[in-house]
Amino acid sequence: MRISTLLRGLLPALLFALPFAAAAQGELVVYCTVQEEWCRPMVAAFEKKFGIKVLMTRKSAGEFYAQIKAEAANPRGDIWWGGTGDPHLQAAEEGLTEPYKSPMLSQLQDWAVRQAEESKYRTVGIYAGALGYTYNTDLLKKKGIAEPKCWADLIKPEFKDEVQVANPNSSGTSYNMLATIVQIMGEDKAFDYLKKLHRNVNQYTKSGAAPARAAATGETMVGIVFQHDALYQILGGAPLKIVSPCEGTGYEIGSMSIIKGAKNMENAKKWYDWALTPEAQRIGLDAKVSYQLPSNKNAPVSPLAPKFSEIKLINYDFAKYGSTAERTRLLSRWDKEVSTLPK
Numbered sequence: 001m002r003i004s005t006l007l008r009g010l011l012p013a014l015l016f017a018l019p020f021a022a023a024a025q026g027e028l029v030v031y032c033t034v035q036e037e038w039c040r041p042m043v044a045a046f047e048k049k050f051g052i053k054v055l056m057t058r059k060s061a062g063e064f065y066a067q068i069k070a071e072a073a074n075p076r077g078d079i080w081w082g083g084t085g086d087p088h089l090q091a092a093e094e095g096l097t098e099p100y101k102s103p104m105l106s107q108l109q110d111w112a113v114r115q116a117e118e119s120k121y122r123t124v125g126i127y128a129g130a131l132g133y134t135y136n137t138d139l140l141k142k143k144g145i146a147e148p149k150c151w152a153d154l155i156k157p158e159f160k161d162e163v164q165v166a167n168p169n170s171s172g173t174s175y176n177m178l179a180t181i182v183q184i185m186g187e188d189k190a191f192d193y194l195k196k197l198h199r200n201v202n203q204y205t206k207s208g209a210a211p212a213r214a215a216a217t218g219e220t221m222v223g224i225v226f227q228h229d230a231l232y233q234i235l236g237g238a239p240l241k242i243v244s245p246c247e248g249t250g251y252e253i254g255s256m257s258i259i260k261g262a263k264n265m266e267n268a269k270k271w272y273d274w275a276l277t278p279e280a281q282r283i284g285l286d287a288k289v290s291y292q293l294p295s296n297k298n299a300p301v302s303p304l305a306p307k308f309s310e311i312k313l314i315n316y317d318f319a320k321y322g323s324t325a326e327r328t329r330l331l332s333r334w335d336k337e338v339s340t341l342p343k
Contacts, residue, residue, distance in 0.1 A: 025050065025051045025052050025053075026052060026053075026264055026267055027052060027053040027054065027055060027264060027267070028046075028052050028053070028054050028055070028078050028079065028264050028267040028268060028270075028271060029054075029055045029056075029057075029076060029077045029078045029079075029262075029263075029264065030043065030054055030055070030056045030057070030077070030078065030079050030080075030081055030271065031056075031057055031059070031064045031067070031068070031077045031079070031080040031081070031259075032056050032057065032058045032081055032082055033058070033059065033060060033061045033064060033080070033081065033082035033083030033172070033254075034081075034082040034083070034254070034284070034289075034290070035209065035232070035289050036058050037287060037289045038082075038283070038284040038287060038289045038290055039056055039058050039082075040056075041283050041284075041286075041287045042081070042275075042280065042283055042284075043056050045280065045283055046271060046274060046280075049274070050267075050270055050274075052267050052270070057077075060083070060166070060170050060171050060172065060173075060206060060207045060208060061082075061083030061084050061086075061087045061088075061171065061172030061173075061208075062087055062167075062168070062169055062170040062171050062172055062175065063170050063206070064077075064080055064083065064087070065087035065088075065090060065091055068080065068091060068096050068097075068259055069091070069094070069096060072096055072260070072261075075259050075260065075261040075262055075263065077259045077262070078258070078259055078262040078263065078264045078265070078267065078268040078271075079256065079257070079258055079259065079262070079268040079271050079272060080097070080256065080257045080258075080259060081126070081256045081271070081275060082126065082254055082255075082256070083172050083254060083255065084172030084173060084175065084176050084208075084252040084253075084254065084255070085115055085123065085125065085172075085252060085253040085254065085255040085318060085322060086172055086175055086176060086179065086252075086318070086321055086322040086327060087172050087175070087322075087327075088119070088123040088255035088256075088257050088322070089115075089118065089119055089123060089255075089318065089319070089322025089323070090322055090323065090324050090327050091122075091123070091257060092119035092120065092122035092123050092257065093119075093322075093323060093324050094324055095260065096259070096260055097119075097122040097123060097257040097258060097259060097260055098122065098257075098258040098259065098260045098261075098262065098265070098268075099120060099121045099122050100121060100122075100258050100269060100272060101116075101121050102124065102269075102272055102273050102276055103273065104273055104276035104277065104296070105124070105276075107276070107277075107296050107297055107298065108124070108125065108276065108295045108296060108297065109125070109128075109293075109295050109296075109297055111125055111128060111253055111295075112124060112125030112126070112128075112253065112295035113125075114318075115253050115255060115318065118318065118319050118322075122257060123255045123256065123257040124255060124256055124257075124272075124276070124295075125253040125254065125255055125295045126254050126255060126256045126275060126276065126281070126294070126295050127253075127254040127281075127290070127292035127293060127294050127295060128251060128252065128253050128254065128292060128293045128295070128308075129226040129227065129228045129251060129252050129254065129291075129292040129293070129306070130226065130227045130228075130244065130249060130250075130251045130306050130308060130311050130313065131173070131176055131177060131180055131224075131225075131226055131227070131249045131250045131251060131252070132224075132225070132226070132227045132230070132242055132243050132244050132245060132249055132306075132311075133148075133154070133222055133223060133224045133225065133230075133242075133243050133245070134212055134215050134222070134223050134225060134227075134230035134233070134234075134240045134241065134242050134243065135147075135148060135215065135221055135222045135223075135240065135241055135243065136215050136216070136218055136220075136221050136222075136238075136239055136240060137239045137240065137241050138218070138239045139162075139218060139221045140221060143158075143221070145158045145159070145221075146158075147241075148222070148243060149243060149245070149246050150245050150246040150247055151181065151184070151193070151245045151246075151247050152247070154197055154200060154222060154224075155193060155196040155197050155199075155200060156200075159200045159221070159222065160199065160200050161200065161201075161202045161343075162200060162202065162220065162221040162222055163197065163200045163201050163202065163220065163221070163222045163223075163224065164201065164202055164203050164205060164210075164211040164214050164215070164219075164220035164222065164223050164224070165177065165197075165201060165204060165205070165211055165223070165224040166204060166205045166206065166207060166208045166210065166211065166224075167204040167205065167206065167339075168330075168331060168334055169331055169334075169335070170206045170207075171205070171206065171207060171208040172208060172252070173208025173209070173224075173225060173226055173229075173252070174204075174208055174224070175327065175330075175331070176226075176250055176251075176252050177224055177250070178190075178194070178330055178331075178334060179250065179316070179321040179330065180249060180250030180314065180316065181193060181194065182321075182330065183250065183314055183316065183317065183321075184247050184248055184314060185247075191333065191334075191337055191338070194334065194337075194338050195337065195338055195341060198338050198339075198341050198343070199341075199343060202220055203220070204339070208225060208226065208229070209225060209226075209229040210223075211223025211224060211225050212225040212229040212230045212232070212233050212240075213233065215230070215233070215238070215240055216233035216236070216238030216240060217238075226252060226292075227242050227244070227306040227311075228290070228291035228292050228305065228306060230242045231291045231304060231305075231306065232289060232291060235288065235304070242306070244306075244310075244311045244312065245312075246312070247312075248312040248313065248314045249311065249312065249313060249314065250313070250314055250316045251308070251313055251316060253318065254292060256272060256275060256276075258272060276295065276296055277296065278294075278296050278298045278299040278300070281294040281295070281296050281299035282294075282299055282300050285300060285301075285302055290302075291304055291305045291306070292305065293305060293308070
């Protein structure tokens with residue numbers, strides 16, 4: 001049989017198979033908890049590399065934890081990427097996420113591997129960032145208030161209605177602050193502090209990064225945030241200064257988890273492995289939105305990123321404060337004793 005005749009015979013079959021070959025790549029549903037400006041280039045790079053269609057939603061860590069729990073009987077998401085590790089650890093403890101040992105683990109920083117080990121490989125660290133607060137230097141000067149340097153300064157009368165922080169029920173950033181203050185001061189003294197801070201809070205936002213944007217625009221003088229979120233605003237020209245509180249401060253291990261029962265499990269594992277590569281971990285840096293410390297030892301770090309060696313960091317107990325019992329108890333106490341107080 002001539003080759004041309006053979007090809008003509010195979011051509012209809014090949015043309016019929018092509019749409020199915022493309023469709024076989026499938027899709028992936030990503031729950032993203034970093035900035036939208038970082039989520040989008042991650043999605044675009046993954047789609048280009050793997051030919052997999054990504055459906056992405058962006059919410060805060062606490063919101064996604066609640067959503068994943070509500071959807072447990074019929075999961076809609078496949079992978080949860082980003083956000084503070086505490087709710088990821090809680091989801092792991094409750095069996096809402098899938099155990100997975102990535103072949104990339106050997107390339108990661110020790111703190112990222114410990115996150116995986118503590119969760120029995122149901123989550124892994126993808127970046128780290130220090131907690132702190134930022135203030136608008138123009139507003140501070142205009143109102144003639146002394147420069148704040150400590151957590152204790154934020155409860156002074158001159159900061160009445162000048163502080164913004166997220167609600168710890170919806171925000172991983174704010175829960176990290178709650179757990180940090182408890183670890184620094186002891187629980188009862190911490191709640192006394194939070195009650196006094198409440199008098200100075202003008203708004204509890206849904207998103208942990210929102211207070212940095214509000215401080216940048218002058219909507220509030222002070223925003224309690226992760227320091228890299230404030231740096232992002234400063235590099236955009238905002239008149240902000242970052243404070244690492246004198247008493248010490250906590251930090252986050254931003255995490256990633258595969259959702260249990262994911263309908264696109266193999267594609268979720270592809271994202272998981274790829275997101276731990278230096279190639280993927282430089283995307284936020286290239287987009288000028290990521291100033292955290294990446295978990296891959298070979299990933300580039302911005303020279304502008306807050307330096308952990310220069311910050312008084314506490315020995316944050318991720319296992320304890322990421323547990324369901326402790327997180328639920330602390331949030332319940334905050335709801336009862338702090339959020340209901342009059343201003």
